[in-house]
Amino acid sequence: MAAQSNLAWRHKKAAFFKNFCIGVTGFAVLILCLLIYQVSVLGLPWLDAQFLSSFPSRFPEKAGIKSALMGTLWLVSMTAAIAIPIGVLAAVYLEEYAKPTRLTEFININIANLAGVPSIVYGILGLAIFVRFFQLERSVLSGAMTMSLLILPVIIIASKESIRAVPGSLRQAAFAVGATRWQVIRAHVLPSALPGILTGVILAISRAIGETAPLIMIGALTYVAFVPEGPMDEFTALPIQIFNWTSRPQQEFHELASAGIVVLLLVLLMMNAVAVYIRYRGTRIK
Amino acid sequence: MRSVLNWSSKMNKYLAALLCVFALYGCSESVEQPPVGEGSELSGKVRLDGSSTVFPISEAVAEEFNAVAPRVRVTVGVSGTGGGFKKFVAGEIDINDASRIIKGSEQEKAAANGVEFIELPVAFDGLSLVVNLQNDWVDQLSIAELNAIWNPDSTVKTWADVRQGWPDEEIKLYGPGTDSGTFDYFTKVINGKEQASRADFTASEDDNVLVQGIAGDKYSLGYFGFAYYIENQDKLKVVPVDGGDGAVKPTLATINDGSYKPLSRPIFIYVNPASLDDPAVAAFVDFYLEQAAALSEEVGYVALPADVYQSGRQRVAERTTGTAYGEGASVSPLTGNDG
Numbered sequence: 001m002a003a004q005s006n007l008a009w010r011h012k013k014a015a016f017f018k019n020f021c022i023g024v025t026g027f028a029v030l031i032l033c034l035l036i037y038q039v040s041v042l043g044l045p046w047l048d049a050q051f052l053s054s055f056p057s058r059f060p061e062k063a064g065i066k067s068a069l070m071g072t073l074w075l076v077s078m079t080a081a082i083a084i085p086i087g088v089l090a091a092v093y094l095e096e097y098a099k100p101t102r103l104t105e106f107i108n109i110n111i112a113n114l115a116g117v118p119s120i121v122y123g124i125l126g127l128a129i130f131v132r133f134f135q136l137e138r139s140v141l142s143g144a145m146t147m148s149l150l151i152l153p154v155i156i157i158a159s160k161e162s163i164r165a166v167p168g169s170l171r172q173a174a175f176a177v178g179a180t181r182w183q184v185i186r187a188h189v190l191p192s193a194l195p196g197i198l199t200g201v202i203l204a205i206s207r208a209i210g211e212t213a214p215l216i217m218i219g220a221l222t223y224v225a226f227v228p229e230g231p232m233d234e235f236t237a238l239p240i241q242i243f244n245w246t247s248r249p250q251q252e253f254h255e256l257a258s259a260g261i262v263v264l265l266l267v268l269l270m271m272n273a274v275a276v277y278i279r280y281r282g283t284r285i286k
Numbered sequence: 287m288r289s290v291l292n293w294s295s296k297m298n299k300y301l302a303a304l305l306c307v308f309a310l311y312g313c314s315e316s317v318e319q320p321p322v323g324e325g326s327e328l329s330g331k332v333r334l335d336g337s338s339t340v341f342p343i344s345e346a347v348a349e350e351f352n353a354v355a356p357r358v359r360v361t362v363g364v365s366g367t368g369g370g371f372k373k374f375v376a377g378e379i380d381i382n383d384a385s386r387i388i389k390g391s392e393q394e395k396a397a398a399n400g401v402e403f404i405e406l407p408v409a410f411d412g413l414s415l416v417v418n419l420q421n422d423w424v425d426q427l428s429i430a431e432l433n434a435i436w437n438p439d440s441t442v443k444t445w446a447d448v449r450q451g452w453p454d455e456e457i458k459l460y461g462p463g464t465d466s467g468t469f470d471y472f473t474k475v476i477n478g479k480e481q482a483s484r485a486d487f488t489a490s491e492d493d494n495v496l497v498q499g500i501a502g503d504k505y506s507l508g509y510f511g512f513a514y515y516i517e518n519q520d521k522l523k524v525v526p527v528d529g530g531d532g533a534v535k536p537t538l539a540t541i542n543d544g545s546y547k548p549l550s551r552p553i554f555i556y557v558n559p560a561s562l563d564d565p566a567v568a569a570f571v572d573f574y575l576e577q578a579a580a581l582s583e584e585v586g587y588v589a590l591p592a593d594v595y596q597s598g599r600q601r602v603a604e605r606t607t608g609t610a611y612g613e614g615a616s617v618s619p620l621t622g623n624d625g
Contacts, residue, residue, distance in 0.1 A: 058346045223362035249517035
């Protein structure tokens with residue numbers, strides 16, 4: 001009898017927990033929807049070809065985000081080109097080659113800690129090293145290298161986790177038929193680990209695209225009426241332009257900021273969609 | 287073998303991504319505008335940084351300058367007055383936007399680096415005291431009353447503490463954050479010392495937050511730049527300030543002729559005279575002084591009297607360095623407006 005009522009009580013608890021989880025998820029989604037709704041209502045009327053193809057202006061109806069959008073695309077492409085190879089290869093070394101010495105352990109702990117360092121600190125580092133010491137000035141290259149430092153720990157950690165998850169038997173089977181270590185990594189470990197690596201890359205790039213603090217620190221600019229033509233050119237980026245518009249007194253600029261946020265979200269969504277597609281392809285081929 | 291092929295197709299994708307980067311490079315080159323108008327043969331870089339208060343004026347000037355000299359790349363950053371001066375004294379920028387005069391310590395650093403500066407006032411900003419629209423009791427405030435409210439040891443808790451007969455309701459204070467040049471100026475004028483202020487007020491670096499707070503709170507009082515009041519006239523009520531010669535309301539006219547005092551302040555650009563050897567920078571500074579009066583009013587500031595811009599041009603022509611407003615002023619002030 002006691003066992004019976006105990007069972008009912010346990011089922012009740014289980015049902016309660018399930019509903020609680022649904023509620024929490026729903027709440028998070030609701031807040032997100034509210035944000036997107038508000039931003040869309042304010043921003044969409046301003047979002048047109050003119051907005052995308054104009055430079056910033058003191059007249060809201062003439063203002064656009066061309067320089068900020070192109071600056072962000074430049075920044076993110078270069079950051080990805082720098083951070084992904086370094087991050088993935090570092091993870092391969094740490095997982096596949098490095099002996100488990102104290103030094104390796106020390107490096108691993110440090111990488112994990114670096115992932116939690118506030119982004120402004122990377123900005124200060126970028127200012128001192130890239131902008132001042134290497135004399136790269138306030139260029140897209142300085143920005144991309146600073147952003148790369150910021151997202152490297154995330155990429156390395158995600159890549160390491162996903163390389164570690166590749167079954168050891170896979171490696172041993174390849175070794176058994178005479179494959180070299182390089183062949184094993186190239187043909188088996190990396191392709192199997194690709195989905196996990198890409199998840200890390202998506203998270204890292206999404207972080208880079210929305211970051212403002214390190215960019216302001218290294219001196220990314222607010223008013224730029226030209227598109228960067230090379231890695232050494234000065235630049236601005238979407239979050240900076242959005243921040244500037246929200247701090248203006250005129251209501252129209254606040255609406256422009258909303259339109260900028262919509263564009264930022266779309267860019268983010270497109271980049272993630274590409275990564276998700278590659279990941280999907282990767283898992284299907286296996 | 288199959289997986290090797292896979293791998294190489296992935297390599298191709300990576301290469302394709304890299305190519306995208308270069309494609310961006312290519313397509314951005316093709317948008318270069320054809321030269322038009324006067325001064326279009328000029329090319330070069332003009333680098334501005336500094337105060338967010340001055341930014342709207344510099345942005346407007348840069349925008350208009352781009353129309354007459356499209357090949358000159360003007361960039362404006364917003365690092366704050368102090369942040370801008372750090373770059374200016376290191377010779378990293380040509381012009382610093384400043385919402386306050388250069389400090390003695392900044393002058394010393396400039397001298398140590400061999401950097402000189404030409405100080406050019408470009409507009410007036412009138413700090414405005416504002417209250418809620420439903421506030422029907424405040425007709426004016428004197429400097430003494432403002433000091434009583436805002437001084438660091440203030441005992442004012444309610445409106446009745448400020449003046450007899452006003453409501454016995456808690457006074458809710460709003461003001462700019464402590465990193466702001468506006469806060470520095472207000473505290474210096476009202477409390478006699480920069481940064482000296484009571485601390486129990488709602489502070490925000492974003493003036494729009496202050497506007498919202500005051501507009502939604504009947505018993506509030508706050509201050510910020512004139513531009514934010516002008517844009518929100520329908521939501522807020524401005525308080526005339528008695529600086530000794532009767533209460534004056536901040537308007538374009540009273541700020542311009544100096545009768546709204548002591549809360550109107552000049553804002554500046556600081557130009558590195560070494561940069562003026564670059565014709566692009568020289569043309570930009572000249573254009574700035576020519577357009578500042580009209581453009582500053584367009585973005586919510588108040589123009590200076592015309593002769594101030596004239597003497598500014600003269601200082602540029604003669605490369606007169608040093609400060610007329612700041613510590614150790616070596617040059618006589620440009621106008622009698624603020625003594």
